[in-house]
Amino acid sequence: MALQCKIQTLQVVDTEYSADAVEWCPVEGWHNILVCGTYQLKKPDGKNPEESNKPHIRLGRLYLYHFEEQIFSPLTEIQRLETAAVLDIKWCHVPVAEHPLLAVANAKGAVEFCCLTGSEKNSCKFKPLCSVDLGDECLTLSLDWSTGRKQGGSPLQLVSSDSKGRLSLLSVDESSPSVHIMQQWKAHDFEAWIAAFDYWNTHVIYSGGDDSKLRGWDARVSPMAPVFTCERHSMGVCSIQCHPLRENLLATGSYDEHVLLWDTRNMKQSLADTHVQGGVWRLKWHPTQEHLLLAACMHNGFKILNCQGAMEENKERCPVLSSYVLHNSLAYGADWSRLTLKNPLVLSTEMPVVHEDEGATHVDLEVHNLKIVYESPTATFDVLLDEDQTPASPVQVEGSFDFQQPGPGGDGSNTKLAKAQRETSLLATCSFYDNVLHVWKWEISQTISSA
Template sequence: MTMSWRSRTRSLQVFDTELSADAVEWCPQPQWDNVLVCGTYQLKPPDEAGVGSATPSRVGRVYLFQFCQEGPLCPPLTEVQRIDTPAILDMKWCHVPVSERPLLGMATATGELQLYRLIDTQEGSCGLKVLSSLELGPDRLALSLDWSTGRGDSSGMRVVSSDSAGCVNVLSVAEAGLTALSQWKAHDFEAWISAFSYWDTQLLYSGGDDCKLKGWDLRIGPSTPTFTSKRHSMGVCSIHSNPHREHILATGSYDEQVLLWDGRSLRQPLSESALGGGVWRLKWHPTHEHLLLAACMHNDFHILHCQQALDGDGGACPVVASYILHNSLAYGADWSRLALGGPPPSSPRERAEGGGARTECGGHLRIQYESPTASFDTSLEDEAGRYIPENSAPSAAPPPTPAKGAPSISCLLATCSFYDHMLHVWRWDWSPEEAGLVGAEGGTGDQGQVGMIANKAQPGEKSATQLTQ
């Protein structure tokens, strides 16, 4: 009897964030790994922005939660704080404590980077307290941030941020807060994403709406990138360095592709995987080097198995699980480091519902890809009306065959979606078993077929164009 994997995803809790949700982050530090934050972004038209206002305003809110699964009938998330802020584009926890406390960095629509410290409260819980803020420059939105501490090294701690003026900004972090070190023009349009190489934090990567992926070496200065790749055919909006495998980099784009790279040879990617939706965020698993989480805007959330590509065998990375219960743009996604013991909680079979059309990928579709800034949209048709991204369905590569004695994996995740302003907390269980007992074939078990449907905008959702009018 041959072995196969059984993959199951189960929703644990859904939370209405009221404002459009676009970022979720679990605290990566062991003592606080039950802490979750969710960031929101809402564009208010001029008539709602205030008396005499002629321009829309962008407002946000950060939610702080604690996770504690006490039983199947108890909601595991408890909201402990909410703070009104400028609209949030990205947020990340520092991977190591600073002055023995976690630090949260936020990139905001006012062009500021804000630092919050997680503190203990008199009620025996925790809370966020503003530590520092720094404006990147006038008339710009801070679009992303990353910490240099991805492998747990606190020496020379820095933050990198990208902005809507196409600039990359590097800042140092000390107990007193943020200090600007350098800023340079990196991209012709919005610089959607910037990230450190966690293995050599003098190396940075950036991606922009000019469809370019660039590398930078802080030792030689930013006058010239170390490389420029045009391998993505649309805006590059996600980059993540693998903290477990040196030189490995994952990038995602509005062109619906996830590319894996070896930083020593950037002429061609190691692999290319089509996911059927613009890839807004990518997150490597905190302990398993081969698992990659992707937030795919119009096509839900997917977990990719990248071991074959990491071993140099090429080919698309198979999707081993999909979470399809959101009904709007899939933006924020993160893995928790919390260990989940025991079997998944029993619950009725869950299937995605809603009145929106769910359409097989392919054909001549027309999709308007909105960014969270609601400042532009991108048509995915060419002048002849042909759909630009090819092979848009998630990878149909076969799932890996488990090795004898392979352990099961149970993971806790959080994801959020934009116009329906929803935060979901869910678990994924992946276990080897004899083929023929379950017809999972790498699917999501209780949620049916993996990722072969595209989650289009639902009735009543506003497009980016409507939001800016």
């Protein structure tokens, strides 16, 4: 039994500023909307001696895109908003006052909220709603909504972390909408890089900091004290995501280049430990294929991990199914789309694949029928292979994989499909110093050898 993986780059977009966050809209009916956040440090020009001592200015820009599946340029820019530098962006998973709602973490220590307005999906616009200031001279570093399982009915909340090591629990009034800080507390000694809800019990919040600590908190307990403190990561913890389809499962990543899976009922020992050869800035579970985990690995591109063995067979490592290394700089932003693609993967593209032999790692890069050219401050990337070149055979990864689809209630219960099933996913990734956003397809299929 073997898994075959293919990758096709659809579009490369110049974001002008350094790109560090990208999110597909999860709200039903708006899945073709993509937003990208940027962060640019502007130095004083140095011409005026009086300005040389001024602090650097952190500029940002928010891009709104519409995706339409076609061969050429499927991504169209709808709107751009000049703002303070953006460090994180997160869509609320359910509509608020009948509109998609986006939260933006910025370098001024605030969380800003924008809603999408307009009936035409390709002509919608952001409408700024409100903002909340988290305190003195800090950067807002991360955000997470309590709605990860896309279930309504509970009070709408948002958690944020900041450069002062604090967490802030925000309450959102859906009727106004308005936002206020419910609780704020010191969680880490240095930067609190990441905060995330337990989507199955939203009273529980997880956080990771530059002090190398992973902590859990119960918002019902006052004064705030951690439910647990884990020092399994050897460097700063900068990514956490609770699984929206599988209860008690948590993924964490760190500057130490390891992705850890946890059963939240036992935070003393991780379920699996995977070395991904790069600091793990973001982790995203696939919205429907519960075994797939996307990792943004900073200096080592983006990786798709198969966590099935760790979930079901007690395997201590999650194999890397595919690596995407067409970015020239720090891999920061990454997200899966919930769109159902109509067209199969057109190009026969084998790239990039990580082979691991006795601890040594190397990357094979072959791109067929595809030209990508862009320049960055660090290097120039140019790949061009003739269309009449013999297509590469699909990537083969030994193992098994259950293709799944959400149950009738959309509650994450899954039904096994035909064994020869093929699954195609749409992804967006962005990188920092080369100022680029990539949109790409990833296809996985399972074949069974005849006896």
